[in-house]
Amino acid sequence: MTYLLALDQGTSSSRSIVFDASGKIVAMAQKELAQIYPEPGWVEHDPLEIWQTQLGTAQEALARAHLKAGDIRAIGITNQRETTVVWNRKTGQPIHNAIVWQDHRTEPACAELRDKGLEPAILQKTGLRIDAYFSGTKLKWILDQVPTARALARKGKLAFGTIDSWLIWQLTRGQVHATDVSNASRTMLFNVHSNQWDEELLQALDIEPGMMPRVLPSGAEYGASHADFLGQAIPICGVAGDQQSALFGQACFSEGMAKNTYGTGCFTLMHTGHKFQVSQNGLITTSAAQITPQPEFAIEGSVFVGGAVVQWLRDGMHAFERSSEVEQLARSVPDSGGVVLVPAFTGLGAPYWQPKARGAITGLTRGSTMAHIARAALESIAFQSTALLQAMSRDAVAAGAAPLAEVRVDGGACVNNMLMQFQADLLGIPVVRPTIIETTALGAAYLAGLTCGVYRNQQELADLWKVERRFTPQLDAAHAQALMDRWEHAVRQACAE
Numbered sequence: 001m002t003y004l005l006a007l008d009q010g011t012s013s014s015r016s017i018v019f020d021a022s023g024k025i026v027a028m029a030q031k032e033l034a035q036i037y038p039e040p041g042w043v044e045h046d047p048l049e050i051w052q053t054q055l056g057t058a059q060e061a062l063a064r065a066h067l068k069a070g071d072i073r074a075i076g077i078t079n080q081r082e083t084t085v086v087w088n089r090k091t092g093q094p095i096h097n098a099i100v101w102q103d104h105r106t107e108p109a110c111a112e113l114r115d116k117g118l119e120p121a122i123l124q125k126t127g128l129r130i131d132a133y134f135s136g137t138k139l140k141w142i143l144d145q146v147p148t149a150r151a152l153a154r155k156g157k158l159a160f161g162t163i164d165s166w167l168i169w170q171l172t173r174g175q176v177h178a179t180d181v182s183n184a185s186r187t188m189l190f191n192v193h194s195n196q197w198d199e200e201l202l203q204a205l206d207i208e209p210g211m212m213p214r215v216l217p218s219g220a221e222y223g224a225s226h227a228d229f230l231g232q233a234i235p236i237c238g239v240a241g242d243q244q245s246a247l248f249g250q251a252c253f254s255e256g257m258a259k260n261t262y263g264t265g266c267f268t269l270m271h272t273g274h275k276f277q278v279s280q281n282g283l284i285t286t287s288a289a290q291i292t293p294q295p296e297f298a299i300e301g302s303v304f305v306g307g308a309v310v311q312w313l314r315d316g317m318h319a320f321e322r323s324s325e326v327e328q329l330a331r332s333v334p335d336s337g338g339v340v341l342v343p344a345f346t347g348l349g350a351p352y353w354q355p356k357a358r359g360a361i362t363g364l365t366r367g368s369t370m371a372h373i374a375r376a377a378l379e380s381i382a383f384q385s386t387a388l389l390q391a392m393s394r395d396a397v398a399a400g401a402a403p404l405a406e407v408r409v410d411g412g413a414c415v416n417n418m419l420m421q422f423q424a425d426l427l428g429i430p431v432v433r434p435t436i437i438e439t440t441a442l443g444a445a446y447l448a449g450l451t452c453g454v455y456r457n458q459q460e461l462a463d464l465w466k467v468e469r470r471f472t473p474q475l476d477a478a479h480a481q482a483l484m485d486r487w488e489h490a491v492r493q494a495c496a497e
């Protein structure tokens with residue numbers, strides 16, 4: 001038997017999954033990660049804890065699978081993106097906690113870049129809007145704030161990396177300092193056309209080019225894990241940011257294929273092939289996972305509060321004890337009874353971009369119950385995703401391509417059948433759930449497997465992708481539009497100061 005090991009380093013936990021060559025899960029291990037909030041709007045992780053939990057789960061997954069390192073053909077790495085680590089090349093010690101993608105401390109630095117008129121250049125080169133979300137200003141902040149950091153950087157003593165680079169560095173005991181194109185494309189420092197770090201942007205942020213990792217395709221030979229860690233060296237052959245990895249794991253390899261991941265938030269990506277396409281609808285352009293040096297792209301949008309609205313009902317409203325109970329509660333009423341819940345707890349992202357919006361519940365009557373609110377909460381996940389996916393579809397049409405024909409789904413909340421059916425009803429296109437919904441880890445395993453020869457080509461992976469359930473729209477288009485109109489009306493109320 002052939003096995004692949006995927007390391008999936010997420011925001012809330014580190015996980016490792018052993019897959020067999022058919023893409024089936026053999027064993028899995030997971031460890032939670034401490035979230036550090038030094039100030040309002042700041043979010044940090046301890047890089048050493050990231051490494052130790054990741055290594056711990058890899059060892060545990062192998063033990064649970066009753067396998068040895070020698071049974072594993074290759075490692076694939078996938079990770080929370082944008083999160084920034086700077087470490088000392090000699091000691092391997094981080095010089096600061098990792099600044100997490102959710103952290104907004106660098107908004108002033110972003111405002112400066114906007115004032116300098118860099119927005120059009122950044123959009124053209126990187127596909128991104130200027131935002132504190134991306135790594136560039138986080139790296140600048142560490143260099144500005146940690147005493148002696150910039151001087152050390154100038155002497156070539158410091159290394160920067162997103163979480164993939166940090167894990168590769170650790171796994172190879174400092175032998176390899178590298179990242180892949182999909183992670184690099186989240187830094188706001190990377191030219192996605194030439195697949196190289198952009199000198200002008202590095203200069204604008206006063207970042208030493210020597211700190212940057214080497215950039216490789218997502219499917220490539222990165223080096224091998226040191227024998228001490230898993231008992232024997234294992235080649236690292238696949239690396240991708242988690243959302244691009246999920247797109248790959250869903251076998252969305254060509255123009256117009258899209259996936260939506262329903263986790264704490266929702267992340268929607270549509271592959272645009274080799275075409276760099278700037279969204280007309282507030283979405284961003286990003287590098288897709290690549291197995292050749294030729295650039296491939298995707299358009300991306302995210303919903304800040306997706307499955308998290310279910311957690312809020314559970315922990316904040318005490319509506320039920322376990323998240324899985326939400327479906328039963330929501331199903332106990334035929335519809336939301338006119339209730340609309342806009343979970344703009346931290347503002348609204350694409351395509352609305354309303355950072356000041358706050359949560360709202362509209363349409364309440366004397367007859368409204370927690371069941372109606374639970375139903376409205378689930379529906380809000382689908383409403384927000386629909387707004388994103390429709391924006392994407394409009395972008396596709398504007399670029400002369402076909403509108404979205406179907407969407408593949410994954411993530412913890414996609415197990416909810418009611419939510420998936422409602423999603424298909426609103427979109428008017430099929431929503432398709434595959435047999436393996438751990439597509440993020442699967443994507444990394446597939447990238448590794450392709451590189452080391454377990455798979456011959458992407459077609460073989462596309463053939464492995466299997467439908468578990470297809471949700472077809474059952475609502476007529478006029479009714480769906482009326483529901484979307486009511487949602488948009490509630491969004492306007494949530495945006496009103």
Ligand SMILES: Nc1ncnc2c1ncn2[C@@H]1O[C@H](COP(=O)(O)OP(=O)(O)O)[C@@H](O)[C@H]1O
Nearest residue numbers: 263264265307308310311323324411412413416
């Ligand atoms: N049956 C369910 N219906 C709707 N949402 C659910 C259900 N079960 C779990 N969730 C939500 O799914 C999310 C967890 O999904 P997961 O993919 O593990 O997230 P992440 O990777 O962001 O941590 C949580 O926000 C949880 O509230």
Ligand SMILES: O=P(O)(O)OC[C@H](O)CO
Nearest residue numbers: 010011012080081101242
């Ligand atoms: O930690 P995750 O898996 O929810 O992913 C975070 C994203 O990569 C942030 O861009």
